[in-house]
Amino acid sequence: MPSTYRNADLNLLKVFEALMTEGNVTRAAQKLSLTQPTVSNALRRLRETFDDPLFMRSGTGIRPTRRAIDLWEPLAHSLETIRGTLEIDSFDARQSTATLTIAMSDYVASIVIPRLSRQLGRLAPAMQIHTIPNALIDFGPVLANNVADFAISVYADEVQRPPFLKSRALWSPGFICVMRADHPLGRLARIPLKRFLAARHIDVSLAGKTLPTYDVFLRSRGLQRNLVATVNHYATAYDAVRSSDLIAVLPLSKGLDPPRMTGLRQVTVPLEAPPRMVELFWHQRHETSPLHQWLKAVLLELFE
Secondary structure, X not given: OOOOOOOOOOOHHHHHHHHHHHOOHHHHHHHHOOOHHHHXXXXXXXXXXXXXXXXXXXXXXXXXXXXXXXXXXXXXXXXXXXXXXXXXXXXXXXXXXXXXXXXXXXXXXXXXXXXXXXXXXXXXXXXXXXXXXXXXXXXXXXXXXXXXXXXXXXXXXXXXXXXXXXXXXXXXXXXXXXEEOOOHHHHOOOOOHHHHHHOEEEEEOOOOOOXXXXXXXXXXXXXXXXXXXXXXXXXXXXXXXXOOOOEEEEEEOOOOOOOOOOOEEEXXXXXXXXXXXXXXXXXXXXXXXXXXXXXXXHXXXXXO
């Protein structure tokens, strides 16, 4: 039977919210202080009400169907409004002992974690933040399967954004050519494109991405550089450049980058790639979570 407001049990929406936010029937039951059979029974009634499975088994948890995702978009905002009205100032950051996980590269972490740690020390001293590596091939599943609460990253154009993904822009990094201080190319005011492409390059290729971002850009222009090595950590790329004849095209976030240029020279890239945007990503299931909304606001205040 098609779902209508008249035949829907509105008490079931709390169960629907818990299933969306937890991605697991057992954890949803614990969150609601209900037994697992009670939540399973409520899920059966939800499926009958909305004439859709709503959730499918996935690994150790469940994942929402397309219908559940479509329902969650308006319901999340409504539930957040209701909760905000009934539980004004219910989230106390200073007393919170919550643990949150953020997926990001070591480059992004070097910018985010020092600033975020200082802010949490002032506003939420008992809160814990953990980071995990950001791998583009797992970008969606990491958030969908509750492996991480947030991700902070540049999004790859070749990867289609899943419908549950929400984001806000943080900052826009550029590219800079980096080499050791006494590298022969460093004596040039501007490196000719031909010599730049022929030089021995190292770059960072995060797991799941076959080519570094700058090489994707070069190929779009019909060009190719002499890329002799790739690593999966930015810190490793800096160390390799500092102690060899390799050069690298690495991100530069003006006013945000920590000091790491000792023994290195920065040179303008002969061919500038289009600007990119580092974004804060989260799953739409967290739209009603006061904790997630609070940390999102902190991060946006720090960088937006």
